[in-house]
Amino acid sequence: MRPAAARSARRLLRALRRERRVAAAKAVRLSGACMAAYLVAQALLPHGDPVLAPLTALLVVQVTLRSTLTSGLQRVLSVVAGVGVSTGLSSAVGFTWWSLGLLIAATVVLGQLLRLGDHLLEVPISAMLVLAVGGSTSSYAVGRVVETVLGAAVGVAVNLLFPPGLRPGDAGAAVEHAAAEMARLLERAAGGLREGAGSEQAEQWLVEARGLPRSVAEADRALREAVDRRQLNPRAAFIPDATGLLRSGLDALEVAAAALRTLFAAMADGLREPGGEDAAELRDAFAVLLDELAAAVRGFGELVHAEGRGATEPPERELAAALEALREARARLTELLLLDAGEDRALWQLHGALLAAVERLLRALDVEHRGRQREEWAERTRRPVLEAVRERAERDRGEREVWHRLPPEGGR
Numbered sequence: 001m002r003p004a005a006a007r008s009a010r011r012l013l014r015a016l017r018r019e020r021r022v023a024a025a026k027a028v029r030l031s032g033a034c035m036a037a038y039l040v041a042q043a044l045l046p047h048g049d050p051v052l053a054p055l056t057a058l059l060v061v062q063v064t065l066r067s068t069l070t071s072g073l074q075r076v077l078s079v080v081a082g083v084g085v086s087t088g089l090s091s092a093v094g095f096t097w098w099s100l101g102l103l104i105a106a107t108v109v110l111g112q113l114l115r116l117g118d119h120l121l122e123v124p125i126s127a128m129l130v131l132a133v134g135g136s137t138s139s140y141a142v143g144r145v146v147e148t149v150l151g152a153a154v155g156v157a158v159n160l161l162f163p164p165g166l167r168p169g170d171a172g173a174a175v176e177h178a179a180a181e182m183a184r185l186l187e188r189a190a191g192g193l194r195e196g197a198g199s200e201q202a203e204q205w206l207v208e209a210r211g212l213p214r215s216v217a218e219a220d221r222a223l224r225e226a227v228d229r230r231q232l233n234p235r236a237a238f239i240p241d242a243t244g245l246l247r248s249g250l251d252a253l254e255v256a257a258a259a260l261r262t263l264f265a266a267m268a269d270g271l272r273e274p275g276g277e278d279a280a281e282l283r284d285a286f287a288v289l290l291d292e293l294a295a296a297v298r299g300f301g302e303l304v305h306a307e308g309r310g311a312t313e314p315p316e317r318e319l320a321a322a323l324e325a326l327r328e329a330r331a332r333l334t335e336l337l338l339l340d341a342g343e344d345r346a347l348w349q350l351h352g353a354l355l356a357a358v359e360r361l362l363r364a365l366d367v368e369h370r371g372r373q374r375e376e377w378a379e380r381t382r383r384p385v386l387e388a389v390r391e392r393a394e395r396d397r398g399e400r401e402v403w404h405r406l407p408p409e410g411g412r
Contacts, residue, residue, distance in 0.1 A: 029162070033057045037154035041147055052144060056151025061158055072152035074119040079148040081110050082126030089127075103127050163233050171243065172308025174222035175250050178215040179301020182253070182260060185209060186294035189264070193287040202268035209264040212257040219250055242308045245377045249304030255364040256297060263357035270354070285333045292326040293361060300365045307374060314374075320367045330358050 037057035041050035060072045085107050093099045104124045111123040126144060189197075189205045227243050267286070299319040306314035334355060363369075 029158070029164075030058055030061060033061045033155055033158040036158065037151045040154055041150045044150065045143065045146065050143075050147050050150075052147035053151035053154070056148050057155040057158070060152050060155030069156060071119070072156045074116050075122060076149055076152050077114055078111060078116050078119045078122035079126045080145055081114060082107055082123040083145050085110065085123075086127035100128070163235050164229065169305075169309050171219070171223045171226040171246050172305040174219035175246055175253065175308070176301040176305035178212075178219045178250070178253055179297050179304070181215045182212055182256060183294040183298035183301075185212070185260070186290045186297065189267075190287040190290035190294065193283045193290070197271075199268060199271040202264070202271045206261070206264040206268050209257075209261045212260060213254070216250065216254050216257055219253075223247060223250060242310065242377070245374060246304060246308045248373050249300070249307070249370075252300070252364045252370075253297075253304075256300075256361050259357045259360040259364065263354060263361075266354040266357065282333075282336050285329070285336050289326070289329040289333050289358070292322065292329045293358070296322040296326050296361075296365050300370075303367075303370065316367055316371065319365070319370075323362065323365060323367060326358075326362065330355070330362075 034054035034057050037053040038050060041053035056075060060075060086103060089099060089103055089106075104127075107124040107127045108120065111120040114123075116123065129144070185205065185208050189202075192201050192205070223243060223246055226246075230241060230243070296319065299315065299322045303314050303316060303319050337355070
């Protein structure tokens with residue numbers, strides 16, 4: 001098995017094991033919240049089976065504490081609003097076809113005014129259920145509100161007592177995955193050039209390069225979720241916040257994706273030129289450049305992932321070696337391009353765009369700049385602790401100075 005295939009297999013196995021643990025934890029968390037909500041509602045509401053309470057708890061328990069609080073408040077507001085409107089309408093006009101339409105229109109408008117978002121339809125649904133069972137003439141309306149409040153309260157309490165895991169490695173893994181997607185495209189293109197690929201294959205690579213922002217966007221969503229997980233989460237106090245470092249790495253990959261689009265566009269134009277598919281030495285040199293680019297991009301993704309995990313020694317040397325090999329490949333390709341272009345202005349422009357894209361990639365993946373960013377992040381994470389220690393020392397020193405300035409006892 002090739003080393004790249006072996007690495008991919010190991011990453012797949014790790015992902016499967018991680019997803020299995022995540023699925024089990026989520027099942028335990030949701031079922032526990034539902035059982036707790038049912039028991040609490042059953043103790044406080046002894047008549048009937050309070051199914052609405054566990055249902056509300058199930059819907060309220062979210063991935064992040066912030067979304068849990070928001071969801072709980074919006075769900076309670078939606079049910080209370082729907083019950084209130086339906087109770088007033090049923091006592092006035094009863095249940096008819098036109099009162100049903102009026103009820104739905106009024107509750108939808110009310111839900112929009114309350115800015116309930118995804119819970120907007122909860123308002124007319126609650127109103128119709130209450131109206132269907134008799135509105136204010138039954139205890140259903142009050143029971144629905146009470147069960148909803150209990151379920152939402154239990155859902156919020158579960159997240160506060162058992163806060164969800166931060167899972168800081170997920171965002172780093174998503175960033176590494178985006179880098180791996182770029183690297184695989186570069187490796188396919190390098191192999192295709194060695195096998196004599198023409199302009200049609202180059203056009204297909206360009207289409208794939210234009211799709212690279214999708215993997216970057218997925219990593220961005222994972223990173224924003226990691227930021228949300230830390231908000232109001234007590235566990236965040238014990239785990240350093242590496243989201244800023246991951247964000248800078250993802251920004252660099254976004255620049256790299258744009259540079260790759262330019263590079264593949266230049267390559268497609270070059271293969272369309274007369275004789276572009278017959279320059280064997282130039283194709284081999286460009287294939288070597290693409291291989292080195294793939295190694296550098298992959299190494300950068302592994303470095304960012306290691307930084308996100310808090311690794312004490314991220315693979316910085318491997319990335320530095322890959323970038324050095326990339327610079328050598330670029331120098332070799334530059335020599336061949338200069339010989340190939342001659343006095344052809346179109347070829348000069350084409351090769352200039354290609355080399356500019358490579359230079360842009362080198363700047364985006366620069367290992368020294370990445371090291372400075374990591375040092376700045378480490379300084380920011382240490383600063384609150386250092387400031388607290390410094391303030392305590394200054395306060396103690398001030399107290400000692402005041403004490404020494406006091407006159408001795410009985411010394412008037």
